[in-house]
Amino acid sequence: MSHVFVVDTNKEPRAPVHPGHARLLLKQGRAAVWRRYPFTIVLKGGAPAQEAQPLRLKIDPGSKTTGLALVNDESGVVVFAAELVHRGQQITKDLTTRRGVRRGRRQRQTRYRPPRYRNRRREQGWLPPSLLSRIHNVVTWVKRLRRLASIQAISMELVRFDMQAMEHPDISGTQYQQGTLAGYETREYLLEKWQRKCAYCGKEGVPLQVEHIVPRARGGSNRVSNLTLACEACNRKKGTLDLSVFLKKKPEVLKRIQAQAKAPLKDAAAVNATRLVLLERLKAVGLPIECGSGGRTKYNRVMRNLPKTHWLDAACVGASTPDVLQVAGVHPLRIEACGHGCRRMRNVNKIGLPCSAPKGPKKVQGFQTGDIARAIVTRGKKQGVYVGRVLVRATGSFDITTRRGRIAGLDVRFFSHLHRSDGYSYAKGEGYANPPTQSPPK
Structure with missing residues (x-):
């Protein structure tokens, strides 16, 4: 069962607890909800807190999805798991659209925008924004999880298994x-x-x-x-x-x-281009890092008779993987990078001409686009309870996007906050209910 993060009154991480224990603390008034995603409670004064347990954060970088897992090396319990979905392809598409609009503007009788690519020089180690966003996403969540749990080490899949180099360390050139x-x-x-x-x-x-x-x-x-x-x-x-x-x-x-x-x-080219840069960024976090190979990850997963998913691959990264992983009932949190909007003042059509009115205020009565909220509609054709991401309008008529689709035209008075916009959307992933018996590697 996925655990619930706990912080004390000083916002210091404590030992994660079972969801049943968290519900009991909330019901007794000894704790309050601090964050919805990932779900975290904060203890109130006088509530006992268990000492933080040393955990290891395991990362399986991917081009489209990166697996994350928090594992207790002593007990083999997977405390938390997540699948981080990147938005590299969307960034590439947006940059292509912007480039087309700017180039088209230079051919029309409008304000001239001189090209700037002729006097720009890329610094050494430059990466395109679509690849850099993947690195930023991973580093961001490493720092966030450090504030919620006592992470003492990091394991990261860095390279593939190199059989030839291991059998013959001195081999090179054509023979290699x-x-x-x-x-x-x-x-x-x-x-x-x-x-x-x-x-x-x-x-x-x-x-x-x-x-x-x-x-x-x-x-x-x-x-x-x-x-x-x-x-x-x-x-x-x-x-x-x-x-x-x-x-x-x-x-x-x-x-x-x-x-x-x-x-x-x-996809393989994207991972190869970012793996060393990601390693350097993680070293700057200040935690010891264990690097593993794809061959080691696959070996650990196969020997423990686990299916191939992003979060289970992350749990099997590195030689430090416990002989038996306790993954029963763990439901990974699906985290999808959505960005923070754009700085364009108006929407444009396919040829770059404005096709909408100027954008309105960013916040409307305390809500902004991207917030996760609950809407309880008490009357009308749309009566019901909806939970999802909000799209705000200056008129106070909001839209909300749920798993079942988009509900338009709900009044602001029906909404209540659950989670402030932070550039990500969240959903509950498919768990692993009944794992087969795991046999420790020989």
Whole structure:
């Protein structure tokens, strides 16, 4: 069961407690709700508090989603788990839109905006904003969790498992490139690129074979761009046939394979570009850091018979992983980065011309867009209780976005605050109710 964070009257972290214990403290008036996400209670004067337990924060960085887990190394209890969803793709889209609007403005008879890229120089170690946002998200939540729990160490997945370097530490050059590691890395690359399923029939959960798109008999090479994955049946059926002949009756599959074969693995490139910068940022936090590999994470997860999810991968990072992880009933908190809005005074259409009135005030009667609130509507067609993110208007008619959709036109008097806007949205993720028996690694 996911635990509840506890802080004392001086806002110092104490030992997290079971949700049932937290409910009892709140019912008896010995504690109050301090934060909703992640749920935290603050003890009132005179309420007893357990001493803080040393915990380890484990991080599994990803391109789109990063797994977080707070683990007690002594007992193996996963105290808290979260899946942090990044907004790198949205940032790229917004910057592309802004660039188009500014360039279009220079071609019209409007206020001239001179280009500034000619007198700008990127400093060493520069990262694009879409990648930098991933680093900021992780560092932000490391600092937040430190204020809620007694974190004494950090474990982070840094690199993949390098079999060739471990078997032959002195190997280098051509031998390194063409040795055991080449086949291992190639297969892992193909598994991620083709989503671990047969490229021809789409079967999953079956043994997959590395297959040449252009057969070797027809001059095909061993380049990664010419390799794909196929089940045994499709591999035998294709044989030395040309791809266009083999998929003559499936033109949509042929088109997809030809496009996907040339596409790079963007997610892996994003993780590789940010991992060392993230490591340096975490070192600045001041906690000892343990770096693990992807191979170690997978080994720990498989030996403990756990499914593959972002938060369970995080719990299995590093050599410090306890022999038995207590993950029953843990429901990860889904944290999605949403940003803090934009500084554009008006919305624009696809050609960059204003298409709306100037923006109104940021706050309306104490609410601002992005706040998480509860709306209790007592009359009318929209009668009911709604919880979600608020969109404010100067007229006092708000919208609220819930799991079931968006409810428009609710009066401000129906709303009450739950959580102030902090650039993230929150939801309860799928937990792990009945884990199989874990066998400790041998």
